[in-house]
Amino acid sequence: MKALNISPSPHIRDDLTTQKIMLLVIASLAPAAIAGVIHFGLRALLLMVFCMVISVACEGLCRILMKREQTIRDGSAALTGLLLAMNLPVSLPLWEAALGCFIAIVAVKQLFGGLGQNFANPAIAARIILMLSLTSDMTHWTAPRTAADAVSSATPLVSGTASLQSLFWGNTAGCLGETCAAALIFGGMFLIFMGIVSPVTPFSFIGTVAVCTLIYSGGDLQTMFYQLFAGGLMLGAFFMATDYVTTPVTAWGKLIFGIGCGLLTFLIRMFGNYPEGVSFSILLMNILTPYIDRFTMTKPFGAVGKAGGRT
């Protein structure tokens, strides 16, 4: 008989892995990605595949240069690439998209130590940097092929004229993955149903925007739904604000995070200089996450006196 192995307990593990989680999130983005291709043509597909490839390449090269364990197989870089592409206008020049991937993977993620160590959502941070530095290309919106024959157009948050129906089905101008609310809600519900993301963040985020808009507009449901389906709210709430690494770990923390995101989005949209505030609000709340975590530590069962507490 050969020698026995010894391992500490537990001796069994759940079969959910980081890689599976990332692949499930990518899969749940597929409906919105397909909607993007339908509305904006094959260029959308090109941009998404391009961003995924460049992101994975950046991640791989970084790990080699930093002499760290290779991590491209965990799927997180591919997911970042896809999310970034879905946050870009379909007409963006490829080199600018590549720059975005570089910023996301190298500057925001790997320089802080890679997966799990970054303080901000890489795709959001990259989108904001591109937005601020290449504003004209980043706000050059193409009207969907399925809409009227206009070549360029304003986003619904600027024009304020799109029909709720076209907002729901994504038949409007905007970032290539953010326009189809139906596909994003479907993908988001899939993630919640699979237990991959907590429903607390997206629901508190969207709920806060809904309530604030409803009060601000004096109870106008039309305006409320317009604000929910227009812009990047669905993409942001279901897929960016639920990023594990850059959001709080406890349910209470997630609630505070979601409400904070919703409030900031509402304030920027209504009172700010930018028509859209989803990415800024998520980035700001990302920065607050360590503080939220510190104040929402769990109270252990059976603990006496001050438990958890502050460091």
Next chain:
Amino acid sequence: MRRLHGVRLPHAKQTSDMAFVPLPLPQKVVLPMAMHMGVPCTPTVKLKQQVTVGECIGTSDAPFSADIHASVSGTVTALTDYRMMNGTVCKAVEITPDGEQTPCADLTVPTYTNRTEFLAALRRSGGVGMGGAGLPTHIKLDPKSKIDYLLINAAECEPYITADDRTMQEKPLTILKGIRRIMEVLEIPECFIGVEENKPDAMKILRDAAEKDPQITLAPLPPIYPQGAEKVLIYHITGRVVEEGKLPADHGVIVMNVSSIAFLEEYFTTGMPMVMRGLTVDGDCIGKRCSLTVPVGTPVREVLQYAECDFEKLDRLISGGPMMGQCLPDADYPVTKTMNAILALSAKQQRRTTACIRCGRCISACPHRLMPTELEKAYQRRDAARLDELKLQLCMLCGCCSYVCPANRPLAESNSLAKLFVRQQKEAAK
């Protein structure tokens, strides 16, 4: 009342309808002197001495100890040092059976008129908690405060194991008599039997048997691991929270494993001390999974041979369940009083440990609502103050955090090392 968190595990209770069968007498038995929590015993027999079944072969003057008895009749063939699973070394008595299984002539049915005599009789039984920790029964049943509830732990929440399940199905009346005996002597007004709902047969049998007794209630529990952890069981049945550093008895509760109750009652009717152990033999290397009663001290190898274990495929041997059980160093290790299962597992694919992605699964799986990721980071920094703040000592090493971690991080293992680290720090500070 909020339920405590946990994880849903595959039950794998394939042996729940397999009755206990006795294992043929082994070639030899090895009886370590430390099969219980507390002071190890000292052998009271000499080499080549003849012993009979139930004869005391090891005892201790310390109150916190449990006597060891010969589980077979035969000759003492060795007195050796034995390394236990936890690394400590104790004396062990090896007996070669003569095949007669002659019971010890000195055994009498114990009688008692009061609590002190009851406990003294128990002290001689060698009885320990059969669920895993092995607390001597006469210590457990000697609480310093008033007890409101006797809880019978029949949750058996670990996968595979059905030893308690089988005991309940086969000896329901013995169990109930034992419960009444304890309630009478310790003057406990109420008893709950906590059973996980994945044991419908055992539940039905016990419910029918306890129907006429209003003081004994069956408490069905959802099959969420670790339902059988003492503090979890107490909270879910009585709503009482056992505070850190306190014992269940301080909160008016005694928890006893159901097999220990069955043993206790049999001891008080036959006088035979703890010499047999019922256990589950399962795992993917086992050809003939079974429930067995074996003499304490039987080498695990003989149990495995009986169960047609594939020794070529065998990679790890686990004493207990797959969540909290310990790996045996080799197949010659003896069956101890606390061993409720032997699992023979084949090699599994090694998974890489990757970076924590802060998914929070460990936090929402922890029954104690601890923060395993934070504990792991604090241990990596060797930050004893932070570990204390995060209530490391509440961790019962149930393994839920490690089980759910998608990055395959050894969180429970880290906590167990952290506990050792904190203890060493405290000793160094003295």
